[in-house]
Amino acid sequence: MTMRQHFGLGCTLLGAIGFATTASAAEQITFVSQGGAYQAAQTVAILDPSAKKLGITINQDSIPDAWPAIKTQVGSGKPIWDVVDTPTGYCLRGGEQGLMEKLDFSKIPNAAAMPEAYRSPYSVSYEFYSSVLAYSQKTFPKDVPNSWVDFWDVKKFPGRRALRNHPIATLEAALMADGVAPDKLYPLDVDRAFKKLEEIKPHITVWWTSGAQSAQLLNDGEVDMEMAWNGRVSAVAKEGAKVAFTYNQGVLQSTSLCILKGAPNLDTAVKFLNEAVDPVHQANLPLNIDYGPGNPKAFETNVIKPERAAQLPSEPANASKQALMSYAWWSSPAGEAAEKRWASFMQK
Amino acid sequence: MLALVSPALLVILLLIVLPVGWLAWQSIYHDGFTLENYRRVFTEDIYWRSFALTFEISLAVTAIALLLGYPVAYLANSLPKGWSILILSLVVLPFWTSVLVRAYAWLALLQRTGVINQFLRYLDVISEPLALVHNTFGTVVATVHILLPFMVLPLYATMQKIPGDLMQAGASLGASPSLTFVRVFLPLSLPGVLAGCTMVFVLCLGFYITPELLGGGRTVMVSMLVSRNVELYNQFGAASAVAVVLLLSVLVIFFAVSRFISLERVLGQK
Numbered sequence: 001m002t003m004r005q006h007f008g009l010g011c012t013l014l015g016a017i018g019f020a021t022t023a024s025a026a027e028q029i030t031f032v033s034q035g036g037a038y039q040a041a042q043t044v045a046i047l048d049p050s051a052k053k054l055g056i057t058i059n060q061d062s063i064p065d066a067w068p069a070i071k072t073q074v075g076s077g078k079p080i081w082d083v084v085d086t087p088t089g090y091c092l093r094g095g096e097q098g099l100m101e102k103l104d105f106s107k108i109p110n111a112a113a114m115p116e117a118y119r120s121p122y123s124v125s126y127e128f129y130s131s132v133l134a135y136s137q138k139t140f141p142k143d144v145p146n147s148w149v150d151f152w153d154v155k156k157f158p159g160r161r162a163l164r165n166h167p168i169a170t171l172e173a174a175l176m177a178d179g180v181a182p183d184k185l186y187p188l189d190v191d192r193a194f195k196k197l198e199e200i201k202p203h204i205t206v207w208w209t210s211g212a213q214s215a216q217l218l219n220d221g222e223v224d225m226e227m228a229w230n231g232r233v234s235a236v237a238k239e240g241a242k243v244a245f246t247y248n249q250g251v252l253q254s255t256s257l258c259i260l261k262g263a264p265n266l267d268t269a270v271k272f273l274n275e276a277v278d279p280v281h282q283a284n285l286p287l288n289i290d291y292g293p294g295n296p297k298a299f300e301t302n303v304i305k306p307e308r309a310a311q312l313p314s315e316p317a318n319a320s321k322q323a324l325m326s327y328a329w330w331s332s333p334a335g336e337a338a339e340k341r342w343a344s345f346m347q348k
Numbered sequence: 349m350l351a352l353v354s355p356a357l358l359v360i361l362l363l364i365v366l367p368v369g370w371l372a373w374q375s376i377y378h379d380g381f382t383l384e385n386y387r388r389v390f391t392e393d394i395y396w397r398s399f400a401l402t403f404e405i406s407l408a409v410t411a412i413a414l415l416l417g418y419p420v421a422y423l424a425n426s427l428p429k430g431w432s433i434l435i436l437s438l439v440v441l442p443f444w445t446s447v448l449v450r451a452y453a454w455l456a457l458l459q460r461t462g463v464i465n466q467f468l469r470y471l472d473v474i475s476e477p478l479a480l481v482h483n484t485f486g487t488v489v490a491t492v493h494i495l496l497p498f499m500v501l502p503l504y505a506t507m508q509k510i511p512g513d514l515m516q517a518g519a520s521l522g523a524s525p526s527l528t529f530v531r532v533f534l535p536l537s538l539p540g541v542l543a544g545c546t547m548v549f550v551l552c553l554g555f556y557i558t559p560e561l562l563g564g565g566r567t568v569m570v571s572m573l574v575s576r577n578v579e580l581y582n583q584f585g586a587a588s589a590v591a592v593v594l595l596l597s598v599l600v601i602f603f604a605v606s607r608f609i610s611l612e613r614v615l616g617q618k
Contacts, residue, residue: 067579067582068578071582093582097582205460205479205482205564206482206564207564207565207566208565209560220459220461221460221461222459222460222461336580339580340580343394343576344392344393344394346565346566346568347393347397347398347566
């Protein structure tokens with residue numbers, strides 16, 4: 001995921017030095033996220049308060065795509081990182097490949113209280129974002145596209161379209177366009193999804209690869225509607241572009257926290273994991289960035305005002321309109337096969 | 349002599365030979381010896397199609413760069429020194445801008461709401477915007493722009509070494525300027541043509557950012573398969589097999605070219 005790259009390295013270093021001088025406790029962990037405004041928001045909302053409460057030092061690192069580094073670190077037998085915030089699919093795949101610690105939820109009560117769909121034996125949901133249908137309000141001032149069925153309807157909603165150049169969430173959208181209910185998607189009917197995608201393919205102007213690109217397409221009016229991440233669309237709208245999106249039939253996706261196998265500070269890491277998904281810390285996250293808390297209990301803390309909650313992807317009413325991505329399916333052999341099939345679909 | 353080049357050789361050994369060797373090793377060894385990665389490259393359609401597309405794009409880019417670059421080099425060669433320096437600086441100027449910025453600049457020019465489409469619509473030449481980017485066309489345009497200096501500079505270097513007397517001799521024997529060009533100048537500049545074409549073609553084979561940003565997702569070049577394979581198969585071997593096949597094709601091309609012309613000339617020496 002390239003949507004939150006480029007965290008100022010300076011910030012990371014300053015943060016680390018700051019902690020090193022103030023907290024004298026011997027306990028410490030190394031926490032890794034994806035950088036950018038996203039990691040800065042977490043630092044304020046979750047990392048600093050957790051470190052203070054537990055009396056530990058949190059050394060931060062950031063990397064846009066943690067997966068190759070996780071493989072290399074655990075493969076070497078001496079990982080440097082403890083806790084990683086990464087797309088949930090990597091936590092699951094890592095768990096299956098023996099790269100992640102199995103979690104003992106009796107030591108992580110905050111996570112144990114979360115709905116089962118929000119955790120796995122190796123991971124806990126940390127924050128939510130959504131792949132939504134976004135559109136130009138210039139092109140569609142009144143009658144707006146409101147579902148993937150509308151997106152596929154090129155007669156009723158003429159205009160240029162973009163989708164992500166990736167099967168994840170795109171196959172889900174295709175199936176919803178074909179009439180499958182958001183809560184009945186898994187296991188995905190891959191053949192049916194690709195057949196439906198063939199139908200819309202001639203009308204897709206761009207298959208975007210990065211979040212920045214999807215924002216640019218919408219901002220410049222290069223496309224009239226597209227699938228995009230909610231945070232990207234709201235950022236473009238904030239800058240004054242006439243764009244909007246709907247959570248209806250969005251695909252709710254998450255990043256999760258997981259602990260590397262053989263992490264140098266395992267016990268502290270588990271304590272941190274519990275603290276990181278504490279409802280109040282979690283509720284502070286959306287006050288700093290357009291992502292929803294991973295722990296739904298955050299909405300019961302009164303920290304998030306109702307108007308703000310209504311904008312967030314994982315707010316219960318919004319969540320109920322969406323499909324909750326099954327990372328378990330995507331990391332299963334069927335999911336991996338679907339991912340491999342994508343390239344040949346794109347070339348034809 | 350050996351002592352003088354040894355630091356360079358050491359750097360090449362450490363930074364190029366060892367990593368490439370390690371990558372090549374990974375492609376055939378993963379929990380034991382395996383040809384699985386190569387079996388995939390040679391049997392699955394997507395690889396064949398990407399290699400074909402990559403070679404097509406590289407050929408097109410080379411041809412266009414030659415057509416555009418030859419007159420520029422010719423002009424720079426025939427004008428007085430001051431002018432030729434100016435022309436060559438203009439050719440080299442884009443080198444100071446990153447490839448990424450240039451790709452975005454092309455996007456601003458070519459996209460639906462871009463400068464060119466807006467202008468053509470203003471003139472009423474077109475009613476609907478043209479699809480100039482997010483396809484192979486946009487990729488080729490931007491790639492030609494980036495690689496043009498690699499065509500012009502070897503051409504210019506070769507043309508500089510063609511003695512001007514030869515053209516005068518042709519003229520004194522009654523040949524028209526165009527005949528002198530075709531019979532004397534052009535054949536003598538051919539080594540430069542071959543050198544420029546080889547450089548551009550080989551560099552184009554490995555292009556990544558430009559097709560990624562301007563290809564609209566449909567222009568899947570080999571380099572993009574390399575990065576995709578790291579993601580998809582979670583091991584470097586699957587990706588390095590693709591890279592090794594591409595590297596071998598480049599070596600074959602260099603070998604073929606070297607039968608017609610010495611490699612030193614391709615790389616801008618003599």
